[in-house]
Amino acid sequence: MKLNIIVLAKQVPDTRNVGGDAMNADGTINRAALPAIFNPEDLNALEQALRLKEEHPGSRITVLTMGPQRAADILREALYRGADEAVLLSDRAFAGADTLATSYALAAAIKKIGSCDIVLCGRQAIDGDTAQVGPQVAQQLGIPQVTYARRIVSLQDGHITVERGIENGVETVKAPLPLLLTVDGAAAECRPQNVYRMLRFHRAATPTEQAAEGFRYSAQVAADEALTIKEWTLADVGGDALRCGLSGSPTKVRKVENIVFQAKESKRYTASDEDIKSLVGELLSNHTIG
Amino acid sequence: MNYYTDNKKVLRHYLSHPLMKRIVAMQERGYTQAAQYNYAPVDFDEAVEGYEKVLELVGELCAEVIAPNAMEVEKEGPVLENGRVVYAPATQRNLDLFRKAGLMGISLPREYGGLNFPRTVFILIEDIVSRADAAFGNLWGLQDCAETIHNFGSEEQRRRYLPRISAGETMSMDLTEPDAGSDLQSVRLKAAYSEEDGCWYLDGVKRFITNGDADVHLVLARSEEGSVDGRGLSLFIVEKECGGIHIRRIEEKMGIHGSPTCEIVFKHARAELCGSRRMGLIKYVMALMNGARLGIATQSVGLAQAAYNEANTFAHSRKQFGKEIINFAPVYEIVGTMKARLDAARSLLYETSRNVDMAGQFTALAAGRPLTPEERSESKLFAKKADALTPIVKGIGSEIANLNAYDCVQVHGGSGYMRDYVCERLYRDARITSIYEGTTQLQVVAAIRYATSGFYSQLLDEYMAIEVPETLVPLRDRIAAMLENYRSAVERVQSFGCQESLDLLSRRIYEMAAYCIMAALLLADAAADEELFAASLHRFVALAEALVAGHATYVAGYTPEMIKNYDK
Numbered sequence: 001m002k003l004n005i006i007v008l009a010k011q012v013p014d015t016r017n018v019g020g021d022a023m024n025a026d027g028t029i030n031r032a033a034l035p036a037i038f039n040p041e042d043l044n045a046l047e048q049a050l051r052l053k054e055e056h057p058g059s060r061i062t063v064l065t066m067g068p069q070r071a072a073d074i075l076r077e078a079l080y081r082g083a084d085e086a087v088l089l090s091d092r093a094f095a096g097a098d099t100l101a102t103s104y105a106l107a108a109a110i111k112k113i114g115s116c117d118i119v120l121c122g123r124q125a126i127d128g129d130t131a132q133v134g135p136q137v138a139q140q141l142g143i144p145q146v147t148y149a150r151r152i153v154s155l156q157d158g159h160i161t162v163e164r165g166i167e168n169g170v171e172t173v174k175a176p177l178p179l180l181l182t183v184d185g186a187a188a189e190c191r192p193q194n195v196y197r198m199l200r201f202h203r204a205a206t207p208t209e210q211a212a213e214g215f216r217y218s219a220q221v222a223a224d225e226a227l228t229i230k231e232w233t234l235a236d237v238g239g240d241a242l243r244c245g246l247s248g249s250p251t252k253v254r255k256v257e258n259i260v261f262q263a264k265e266s267k268r269y270t271a272s273d274e275d276i277k278s279l280v281g282e283l284l285s286n287h288t289i290g
Numbered sequence: 291m292n293y294y295t296d297n298k299k300v301l302r303h304y305l306s307h308p309l310m311k312r313i314v315a316m317q318e319r320g321y322t323q324a325a326q327y328n329y330a331p332v333d334f335d336e337a338v339e340g341y342e343k344v345l346e347l348v349g350e351l352c353a354e355v356i357a358p359n360a361m362e363v364e365k366e367g368p369v370l371e372n373g374r375v376v377y378a379p380a381t382q383r384n385l386d387l388f389r390k391a392g393l394m395g396i397s398l399p400r401e402y403g404g405l406n407f408p409r410t411v412f413i414l415i416e417d418i419v420s421r422a423d424a425a426f427g428n429l430w431g432l433q434d435c436a437e438t439i440h441n442f443g444s445e446e447q448r449r450r451y452l453p454r455i456s457a458g459e460t461m462s463m464d465l466t467e468p469d470a471g472s473d474l475q476s477v478r479l480k481a482a483y484s485e486e487d488g489c490w491y492l493d494g495v496k497r498f499i500t501n502g503d504a505d506v507h508l509v510l511a512r513s514e515e516g517s518v519d520g521r522g523l524s525l526f527i528v529e530k531e532c533g534g535i536h537i538r539r540i541e542e543k544m545g546i547h548g549s550p551t552c553e554i555v556f557k558h559a560r561a562e563l564c565g566s567r568r569m570g571l572i573k574y575v576m577a578l579m580n581g582a583r584l585g586i587a588t589q590s591v592g593l594a595q596a597a598y599n600e601a602n603t604f605a606h607s608r609k610q611f612g613k614e615i616i617n618f619a620p621v622y623e624i625v626g627t628m629k630a631r632l633d634a635a636r637s638l639l640y641e642t643s644r645n646v647d648m649a650g651q652f653t654a655l656a657a658g659r660p661l662t663p664e665e666r667s668e669s670k671l672f673a674k675k676a677d678a679l680t681p682i683v684k685g686i687g688s689e690i691a692n693l694n695a696y697d698c699v700q701v702h703g704g705s706g707y708m709r710d711y712v713c714e715r716l717y718r719d720a721r722i723t724s725i726y727e728g729t730t731q732l733q734v735v736a737a738i739r740y741a742t743s744g745f746y747s748q749l750l751d752e753y754m755a756i757e758v759p760e761t762l763v764p765l766r767d768r769i770a771a772m773l774e775n776y777r778s779a780v781e782r783v784q785s786f787g788c789q790e791s792l793d794l795l796s797r798r799i800y801e802m803a804a805y806c807i808m809a810a811l812l813l814a815d816a817a818a819d820e821e822l823f824a825a826s827l828h829r830f831v832a833l834a835e836a837l838v839a840g841h842a843t844y845v846a847g848y849t850p851e852m853i854k855n856y857d858k
Contacts, residue, residue: 192391193347195405199329199340216336224328 003059003155005049006110008121008137009042009078011071015126016040023258038074041122043081043190045183048152049120050082050191056155060084062113066094066105072206075229079201080193085226087113088206091233096246099128103136105244108237110141117177118160123148123184134182144179150187206231293357293418294349297595299822300633301414303815304640305341310410313644314338316651317408327400341411344393348415351391352422356384360423363548364715373536375503375550377429384426385458394433395456398440402452409647410640413588417636420592421599424719425548427592429501431585435461435508438578439527441653442565447527451506462504463578464496464528464554471498472732474510474571475520479556481511490526490563492534492556500726502552503537505530508578509561510570525570526561534559545718580677582727583684584646590684590691590723591632591639593716597691597698598628600713604702615701624701628694630829634808635683635690637815642679649673675749678740679807685733686804688723695720734800738792741780746803747773753810758817762824765816765831769809772831772838776802779845791850798841805834 013034015022021033046063053059063078065071066089075086089109097105110116119138124131131147138145146162153161153172161174165186203217206229210221221227234244242248269275283289294301314337315321321337323330331337359380366378377385388394397412398404407415412434420427436455439447455461470476479494492511496502507528514522528535539553565574602625605616615621652669655661661669698713699706706713724730740746750773758766779802783795809831816823 192351192387194390195344195347195392196329197392198343198347199331199405202340202343217332220324220332 001056001156003052003056003117004113004115005052005059005061006113006116006119007042007046007049007061007063007078007083008106008119008134009046009063009065009074010039010122010125010127011036011065011067011074012039012125012127013037036070036073038077039122039125039127041124041126041183041185043122044185044187045120045122045181046078046081046083047188047190048149048181048183049118051188052118052152052155053082062087064089064106064109064113066090066097066102066109069206069208072209072229076201076204077193079204080198081190082194082197085230086204087230087232089232089237090206091235091244093234093241093244096249097244098249098251099130099132099136100250101244101246101248103133103140104248105234105237105239106133107137107140108239109232110137112232112237119143119178119180121180121182123182131182134180138180141180144175145182146173146175146179147182149181149183152181201227203227204229291353292346292349293352293421294345296349296353299819300636301345301417302342303819303822304636305338305345305411305414307640307644309644309648310338310408313408313410313647313651316648316655317406323400323406330400330406341407341414344405344407344411345414345418347391348393348418351387352418355387356419356422356426359384360426360548360712360715363423363425365547367547368540368550370537370540373538375501375537375540375552377550378548381426381429381548384423385429385460388430389458393430394458395436395452396433398433398436398452398456402440402448403456404452409650410643413584413639413643416585416588417592417595417639420589421596422592423548424589424593425546427589428546428549429460431589432461432463432501432504434581434585435463435506435578437581438463438508438525438574439564441577442525442569442574443527447562447564451527455506459505460501461506461508462499462501463582464499464502464507464509465575466498467495468497472729474575475523477510477512477523477571479509479511481513481524481526481561482515483513487560490561492526492528492559492561494556495538496554496556498541498726499552499554500549502550502554503530503535507535508564509556510575511561513563513567513570520571521568523570523572523575524567525564525574527564528556528559528561532560543722545715545721579727580646580680583680583733584642586723586727587639587642587680587683587687590687590720591636593691593720593723594628594632594635594687594694597694597713597716597720598625598632600711600716601625601628601694601698601701604705604711604713608703608705621701624697626825626829627833628697630826630833631690631694633815633823633826634812634830634834635687637811638679638683638804638808639687641811642676642683645672645675645679649676674745678737678745678749681728681733681736682800682804682807684728685724685730685737685800686808688720689730691720691723731797734796737800737803738796741796741799741803742784742792744780746807747777747780750776750806750810753807753814756814756817758813759820761820762813762816762827765827766813768831768835769806769813772802772806772809772835775838775842776806779842782845782848786850788850790853791848794853794856795845795848798844802838802841805837809834 013031014037021030024030049061053061061083062085063075063083064087072088094105121134135145146164148165149162150165151163158177159174163170163172203220204227269279311334314334321333324332331340362380363378368375368377395404396407400406416431433455436452439451467477481490481492483490509526509528510523511526512522513524534557536555537552538555541551605621605625606614608615649672695717699717702711702713705711783792812827812830816827
């Protein structure tokens with residue numbers, strides 16, 4: 001069965017290697033100090049999509065992101081890793097969106113892409129860590145969702161069987177298509193960028209980028225449809241402006257605090273029963289656990 | 291971490307050398323492939339942009355995966371199971387990663403599924419990979435053997451084998467035997483043609499074969515029954531899947547544990563001839579070895595870089611007497627010397643690589659149309675420079691890798707002697723570089739004729755005839771004085787008219803030539819980018835000056851009667 005697969009991706013500041021200059025004095029993120037990267041769990045989602053495509057030849061993977069023009073960088077990266085098509089949802093009207101407004105806009109774009117069998121996205125982004133966008137998109141689309149997916153066991157007869165992480169283990173669930181999966185970091189790592197695809201798709205650009213001065217690959221883009229990254233505005237996806245961006249966002253940030261963890265002295269425990277017992281006792285007595 | 295971006299200025303300097311424009315244009319046949327292959331560049335700028343993107347990806351994969359895996363690769367190593375080599379799981383993961391990334395057919399033409407990158411860009415990639423893990427570098431770097439099938443095999447063989455190599459099948463070159471190491475003319479492995487089956491069969495034993503259980507083997511074998519020298523040897527292609535290849539043993543080595551070194555028993559192994567009979571050693575293996583030597587030189591530079599980085603990082607973090615040890619002169623003298631040697635060796639590596647590249651470009655051009663007389667003479671000169679520089683960079687590059695590895699351990703002090711630090715592995719891994727693919731002593735033998743013919747001297751005149759900024763003039767003058775020392779030494783050695791004296795002094799002459807050449811090349815680099823190279827140049831000239839003067843003294847004090855003082 002040929003599948004239409006949509007992968008939702010987000011460009012995020014790399015919060016994994018945070019230095020002292022990561023936050024501005026006003027508590028906002030200093031984006032200049034943190035490189036913009038493909039949200040790690042969205043890469044896990046892309047890998048699941050690529051595996052589905054391998055098992056179901058003829059399937060098509062579209063990667064969708066909402067963000068400013070520079071977010072096209074992660075769309076190109078998705079193309080290098082094996083995605084077939086990329087869509088950038090970009091409009092001033094989307095700016096300042098919380099998770100609700102974001103999921104509204106993404107759902108509108110997914111409807112515009114058309115028939116879709118499975119939507120994959122990362123469990124959460126490393127900047128906001130809310131894990132809300134995936135579930136909200138499923139809700140807006142009115143399709144089932146399976147969260148914390150780790151492995152797709154099988155997909156046949158219109159149903160998917162998925163292993164998902166739960167607190168103390170793994171459960172296997174079966175659900176009908178179409179559906180949305182959020183994939184967590186315990187799933188398989190994404191395959192590397194492929195240099196053959198990189199040498200081809202580094203020319204891929206949004207219409208805005210193609211129109212910019214200094215764009216060198218107009219002839220190639222004209223000859224190869226795959227080299228155009230689709231770029232949609234609010235009007236293109238036919239959404240309600242009031243439900244987008246700041247005006248569509250009920251979340252209000254009251255206060256941001258900059259917390260610095262104080263370094264504490266370290267202790268060494270061996271693997272002996274005695275040491276482990278003493279560690280557990282200590283953790284219980286200071287209420288870290290229990 | 292990224293092993294390209296953290297050393298980008300230096301590596302980019304070689305990527306943007308003026309000769310690269312010509313190399314890339316020839317490699318791309320005047321940029322005519324873009325219409326046929328969607329990943330072919332349309333012009334020089336796009337080609338270089340593509341190389342940089344690939345280097346950046348390689349740098350990331352090496353820093354994030356290959357280097358962190360190196361310890362596990364080394365500890366587990368390959369194992370022998372039922373006559374087959376099973377790679378360590380981490381090695382297998384590395385190979386899978388590079389296959390998926392499309393990095394297995396770097397310099398093969400696009401028609402055979404390759405990236406069609408020029409030799410010099412392949413070397414840049416190999417430089418980065420070797421820095422991460424020299425043992426993995428071996429397995430990956432053996433893709434270079436495909437060049438031999440490309441250059442000397444039939445079109446049918448090219449079509450059959452090369453796409454498989456591009457897709458990630460591994461290769462080996464099976465030359466050495468128990469009684470044929472440096473002396474390959476003594477190879478005995480028997481090749482017999484079967485009229486009935488219309489193919490060749492191989493029987494015998496090969497020893498010390500890197501990646502000896504490869505998918506595709508190039509095997510040197512005696513096809514002419516009763517012959518005793520190199521003219522009776524031919525080169526064969528053998529596929530693992532055709533059977534007849536049994537691995538008898540994986541050697542336990544001092545270093546590069548992740549790279550299986552095998553003893554292979556060929557039992558009636560089906561083989562096909564590559565190229566013409568009797569040309570195996572005298573033509574194909576000579577070409578193959580030159581390529582492999584440049585590969586080891588690259589591995590050496592990668593190791594020298596890794597050793598410098600480890601030492602430098604350690605010296606900046608280790609505190610004694612209340613401050614980081616890099617602040618003590620005896621320590622920063624070592625670290626600074628390591629960097630100077632590294633920069634000099636790398637400068638020589640890329641000069642060699644550009645000449646090998648250009649020589650290869652002309653060979654490829656000549657396959658399509660006759661060369662003009664100007665092209666012919668240019669082609670000859672590039673080939674001669676390539677032949678003259680390859681034994682220098684292989685020999686001296688590998689010695690420098692060892693010097694840097696030694697110094698790296700020294701900077702670490704007691705910690706460096708422990709298994710916990712990377713430097714201890716580098717020390718063991720580096721040791722093989724001055725042995726395999728021809729010992730340093732054999733490199734001296736290959737190089738010495740270019741000293742006695744005056745070719746190195748002529749080359750040095752060419753290197754020295756560049757414009758340098760005012761600030762570098764004193765250094766140029768010092769290099770010019772070194773050159774005079776070198777020339778007098780060569781003259782004196784020749785004045786004896788005694789072959790044994792020449793043989794005895796050849797190592798000194800070779801090193802003098804090498805250090806003069808490296809100094810002159812580093813001068814050119816510093817002239818192009820003073821900020822990046824001037825400090826290294828200063829340190830290197832001081833080193834080279836002392837070495838050349840020392841060797842000059844050695845030669846000046848020598849007389850042929852002294853031969854009797856050596857025990858034989």
